[in-house]
Amino acid sequence: MKNNKSNILFIITMSLMLISIILFIYYNNQQELIDKSSKPCAVSPYLANQTQEDSLGVKYVFDPVYMWKGRSEIKIYFLDANKELANKTLLIANSWLDETNVKFVKEENLAISDIRVAFRRGGGYKSLIGNEALQFKYSGLPTMWLDDLDKQPETVFKRTVLHEFGHSLGMLHELKNPNAKFNWNEDEVRSYFKGLKWKDSDIDKNILNPPPKRVISSSFDPNSIMIYQIPSKLLKDGQAILWPKGLSKDDKYIINKYY
Numbered sequence: 001m002k003n004n005k006s007n008i009l010f011i012i013t014m015s016l017m018l019i020s021i022i023l024f025i026y027y028n029n030q031q032e033l034i035d036k037s038s039k040p041c042a043v044s045p046y047l048a049n050q051t052q053e054d055s056l057g058v059k060y061v062f063d064p065v066y067m068w069k070g071r072s073e074i075k076i077y078f079l080d081a082n083k084e085l086a087n088k089t090l091l092i093a094n095s096w097l098d099e100t101n102v103k104f105v106k107e108e109n110l111a112i113s114d115i116r117v118a119f120r121r122g123g124g125y126k127s128l129i130g131n132e133a134l135q136f137k138y139s140g141l142p143t144m145w146l147d148d149l150d151k152q153p154e155t156v157f158k159r160t161v162l163h164e165f166g167h168s169l170g171m172l173h174e175l176k177n178p179n180a181k182f183n184w185n186e187d188e189v190r191s192y193f194k195g196l197k198w199k200d201s202d203i204d205k206n207i208l209n210p211p212p213k214r215v216i217s218s219s220f221d222p223n224s225i226m227i228y229q230i231p232s233k234l235l236k237d238g239q240a241i242l243w244p245k246g247l248s249k250d251d252k253y254i255i256n257k258y259y
């Protein structure tokens with residue numbers, strides 16, 4: 001009898017150890033997959049840039065497939081931020097939503113969080129798009145990277161939080177809007193973005209390649225928070241794009257429309 005009990009205990013212990021090892025390997029593989037990218041801000045590789053225009057001709061680049069439907073709260077878990085930093089980030093992020101019925105709220109329970117923000121995991125600045133963060137493969141892992149952003153000046157902090165939380169609501173980059181009609185100087189583009197540690201494939205995907213033909217496009221909004229700075233030397237003609245200062249009128253319009 002005693003032997004039987006010992007055997008059962010031994011089997012349970014071994015099973016638990018095996019499960020722990022499998023989970024440990026799984027977690028580390030996921031971490032490797034996600035953190036390898038060195039892009040300052042990146043959307044998921046399989047997401048096509050999609051732009052749309054409503055009947056008023058308002059400009060935006062938004063993918064409704066990834067919006068949070070039927071929500072009054074989107075739960076944010078801060079993996080490594082103190083209370084002050086978390087609250088400051090949420091206050092800025094919520095300016096996207098101040099005219100909607102949805103709010104970003106702080107969640108203390110990792111297991112039921114929707115979005116997980118990491119300030120100390122490297123990875124530059126990037127975010128998954130909208131409800132993509134709910135996919136099982138990201139369970140318990142960061143879905144938004146704000147790498148040491150709190151050590152940057154206030155203007156950079158605000159702009160980056162707005163941009164990344166824009167992605168988290170379903171917004172995509174304005175830069176790939178086909179109606180922007182950038183006349184790129186390819187050599188300069190490659191040299192500039194390689195300086196930011198982008199790979200050639202990232203440069204092609206995020207800048208140089210045209211969007212898929214199925215894209216429905218609006219006119220270009222150079223004031224969108226979903227654009228980043230483009231120095232004039234990267235363009236054969238046309239004006240440089242400056243860093244946006246905050247949410248544009250049309251950024252707010254589209255979020256109010258969908259949320």
Ligand SMILES: [Zn+2]
Pocket residue numbers: 041042043163167173
């Ligand atoms: Zn971005």
